[in-house]
Amino acid sequence: xxxxxxxxxxxxxxxxxxxxxxxxxxxxxxxxxxxxxxxxxxxxxxxxxxxxxxxxxxxxxxxxxxxxxxxxxxxxxxxxxxxxxxxxxxxxxxxxxxxxxxxxxxxxxxxxxxxxxxxxxxxxxxxxxxxxxxxxxxxxxxxxxxxxxxxxxxxxxxxxxxxxxxxxxxxxxxxxxxxxxxxxxxxxxxxxxxxxxxxxxxxxxxxxxxxxxxxxxxxxxxxxxxxxxxxxxxxxxxxxxxxxxxxxxxxxxxxxxxxxxxxxxxxxxxxxxxxxxxxxxxxxxxxxxxxxxxxxxxxxxxxxxxxxxxxxxxxxxxxxxxxxxxxxxxxxxxxxxxxxxxxxxxxxxxxx
Amino acid sequence: xxxxxxxxxxxxxxxxxxxxxxxxxxxxxxxxxxxxxxxxxxxxxxxxxxxxxxxxxxxxxxxxxxxxxxxxxxxxxxxxxxxxxxxxxxxxxxxxxxxxxxxxxxxxxxxxxxxxxxxxxxxxxxxxxxxxxxxxxxxxxxxxxxxxxxxxxxxxxxxxxxxxxxxxxxxxxxxxxxxxxxxxxxxxxxxxxxxxxxxxxxxxxxxxxxxxxxxxxxxxxxxxxxxxxxxxxxxxxxxxxxxxxxxxxxxxxxxxxxxxxxxxxxxxxxxxxxxxxxxxxxxxxxxxxxxxxxxxxxxxxxxxxxxxxxxxxxxxxxxxxxxxxxxxxxxxxxxxxxxxxxxxxxxxxxxx
Numbered sequence: 001x002x003x004x005x006x007x008x009x010x011x012x013x014x015x016x017x018x019x020x021x022x023x024x025x026x027x028x029x030x031x032x033x034x035x036x037x038x039x040x041x042x043x044x045x046x047x048x049x050x051x052x053x054x055x056x057x058x059x060x061x062x063x064x065x066x067x068x069x070x071x072x073x074x075x076x077x078x079x080x081x082x083x084x085x086x087x088x089x090x091x092x093x094x095x096x097x098x099x100x101x102x103x104x105x106x107x108x109x110x111x112x113x114x115x116x117x118x119x120x121x122x123x124x125x126x127x128x129x130x131x132x133x134x135x136x137x138x139x140x141x142x143x144x145x146x147x148x149x150x151x152x153x154x155x156x157x158x159x160x161x162x163x164x165x166x167x168x169x170x171x172x173x174x175x176x177x178x179x180x181x182x183x184x185x186x187x188x189x190x191x192x193x194x195x196x197x198x199x200x201x202x203x204x205x206x207x208x209x210x211x212x213x214x215x216x217x218x219x220x221x222x223x224x225x226x227x228x229x230x231x232x233x234x235x236x237x238x239x240x241x242x243x244x245x246x247x248x249x250x251x252x253x254x255x256x257x258x259x260x261x262x263x264x265x266x267x268x269x270x271x272x273x274x275x276x277x278x279x280x281x282x283x284x285x286x287x288x289x290x291x292x293x294x295x296x297x298x299x300x301x302x303x304x305x306x307x308x309x310x311x312x313x314x315x316x317x318x319x320x321x322x323x324x325x326x327x328x329x330x331x332x333x334x335x336x337x338x339x340x341x342x343x344x345x346x347x348x349x350x351x352x
Numbered sequence: 353x354x355x356x357x358x359x360x361x362x363x364x365x366x367x368x369x370x371x372x373x374x375x376x377x378x379x380x381x382x383x384x385x386x387x388x389x390x391x392x393x394x395x396x397x398x399x400x401x402x403x404x405x406x407x408x409x410x411x412x413x414x415x416x417x418x419x420x421x422x423x424x425x426x427x428x429x430x431x432x433x434x435x436x437x438x439x440x441x442x443x444x445x446x447x448x449x450x451x452x453x454x455x456x457x458x459x460x461x462x463x464x465x466x467x468x469x470x471x472x473x474x475x476x477x478x479x480x481x482x483x484x485x486x487x488x489x490x491x492x493x494x495x496x497x498x499x500x501x502x503x504x505x506x507x508x509x510x511x512x513x514x515x516x517x518x519x520x521x522x523x524x525x526x527x528x529x530x531x532x533x534x535x536x537x538x539x540x541x542x543x544x545x546x547x548x549x550x551x552x553x554x555x556x557x558x559x560x561x562x563x564x565x566x567x568x569x570x571x572x573x574x575x576x577x578x579x580x581x582x583x584x585x586x587x588x589x590x591x592x593x594x595x596x597x598x599x600x601x602x603x604x605x606x607x608x609x610x611x612x613x614x615x616x617x618x619x620x621x622x623x624x625x626x627x628x629x630x631x632x633x634x635x636x637x638x639x640x641x642x643x644x645x646x647x648x649x650x651x652x653x654x655x656x657x658x659x660x661x662x663x664x665x666x667x668x669x670x671x672x673x674x675x676x677x678x679x680x681x682x683x684x685x686x687x688x689x690x691x692x693x694x695x696x697x698x699x700x701x702x703x704x
Contacts, residue, residue: 230585233585284640287638
């Protein structure tokens with residue numbers, strides 16, 4: 001089959017970030033839709049649930065969608081299928097990966113009273129399993145495409161909820177730009193946009209130090225968050241860190257936001273490293289980048305780090321400093337690549 | 353002047369670790385004494401005070417003296433001097449370093465009703481300022497030598513208190529072997545031996561990844577411990593970690609003790625990295641050693657890490673595994689040297 005990317009403009013930077021999510025049901029007879037969604041980078045992290053099945057988060061979080069990274073997913077409900085099929089980047093996936101997609105499709109099928117298996121084809125332009133929140137983009141795209149293919153006209157909040165049930169942070173990839181995900185129950189714990197992608201031209205420089213698939217994924221990690229003696233303090237402080245981050249974001253004040261996002265990252269990784277069993281996601285080059293970021297700021301370059309559940313480091317800066325930050329990052333031993341992204345739009349249906 | 357080491361056996365491993373602390377006052381007319389003290393490696397860390405001036409710790413801690421590393425200090429109260437003199441490793445020290453020694457000497461002079469300035473000469477056989485607790489050995493030796501030179505016959509507890517006033521963890525270098533330092537007031541917060549050095553033939557392999565003097569020393573670090581939102585959780589959990597560590601130590605059960613000391617290390621560094629300002633002591637090679645330690649255990653080598661306020665990593669194992677651990681550590685990129693030490697005896701007067 002041709003690449004799913006062959007039909008969309010490259011890179012996604014050219015897709016209008018303010019494009020409305022098309023919530024119209026597809027032609028009923030077709031049962032097929034394609035959606036594009038971006039991963040997001042959390043400035044205030046999600047780590048740990050109050051309900052693992054419903055993926056209700058222990059604390060609120062805040063993130064930025066990444067325009068230049070994306071997943072494109074086509075969902076087709078077909079009468080000829082006897083069971084769901086999942087193809088990721090051209091490879092058929094079975095086992096737990098397929099089961100997780102089927103669980104999301106079941107929510108859609110129940111809502112739509114639809115009794116058809118689906119073919120799901122998904123492609124991403126970024127490495128999966130390396131702390132770039134690949135599951136966030138994947139489940140946001142799956143939810144938007146799946147709902148449309150099933151003929152459901154869902155609100156952004158309902159799509160965000162659906163995405164959350166597949167992968168918690170996926171709910172933040174449904175609305176546009178800079179998003180906040182609040183705690184709540186299964187209906188109310190959804191993400192909403194705080195500001196569109198054009199509010200502030202921040203750049204995320206994703207510094208790749210490893211493309212290995214991590215040994216413990218986020219879902220497993222969330223389930224052991226409570227085994228750390230530091231998790232209660234992390235959760236208790238998240239609200240005030242989020243408030244400080246949100247205020248700085250709305251004021252476009254990186255000098256105020258940066259220290260908060262670095263602290264929030266450290267606290268999440270402290271919980272990971274002090275759990276039972278401990279999760280050590282950092283590599284030597286991760287530590288080199290943490291140290292270097294402090295040094296670069298002392299030298300006058302305004303840049304801050306954040307790190308998701310993996311070894312790669314996200315360097316956050318304003319657009320005008322991105323070239324200098326990228327050059328500096330590429331000089332650090334162990335850095336394999338740097339992917340730069342603007343703030344991104346919402347998950348959305350695309351023609352395919 | 354000849355090296356202070358010229359008069360003691362090399363290495364200190366040959367000094368009998370069960371030697372009694374000689375508390376006899378020196379001949380009154382002489383006002384001069386020399387003491388040897390070992391640094392110690394904490395298994396349960398000291399970080400943060402309830403009283404900075406008196407160095408009363410926020411939590412109890414537990415450590416092992418390091419026989420093969422030592423500081424030898426001579427204190428001579430001399431009528432000819434108009435002010436205290438401090439010579440460390442052959443170099444005259446003034447400013448804050450001298451002032452801190454004078455503060456300790458003042459406690460001794462007050463206790464002894466002595467009104468003489470002192471010449472203090474100190475030498476160590478290990479790099480200072482690299483997280484090997486150089487100040488612990490220094491202030492333990494200073495206290496034992498200074499008290500004897502002033503003609504004071506102090507108990508071990510009183511010497512431990514005196515050392516604590518100079519540098520908190522120095523109180524743990526006064527008793528022998530494996531020591532516990534409890535919280536309390538200025539009189540009661542002292543260290544005592546849980547077990548002598550011959551209780552368990554553990555080895556500490558100090559893996560040197562940097563010999564640079566750290567930019568923020570322990571005294572400054574203790575003063576900002578309370579700025580981390582994680583410090584209350586660290587302090588609240590220290591008592592139970594110490595109880596678990598003590599029980600495993602007394603049972604010589606490294607498989608039980610190891611995970612506790614790794615967790616305690618992570619939690620202390622989490623407090624450091626999440627403080628205001630954050631303190632990032634780890635280097636890339638530090639992270640490599642943390643990761644490698646997990647790997648080595650999976651491969652059957654029973655070894656655990658602990659890290660003080662610096663980048664160097666202490667690998668703790670039983671004697672029979674020390675050669676394999678050292679060989680493995682030396683293969684990690686960035687490792688400069690490995691110093692191996694047995695459990696050590698108390699701070700003690702030596703002939704000089």
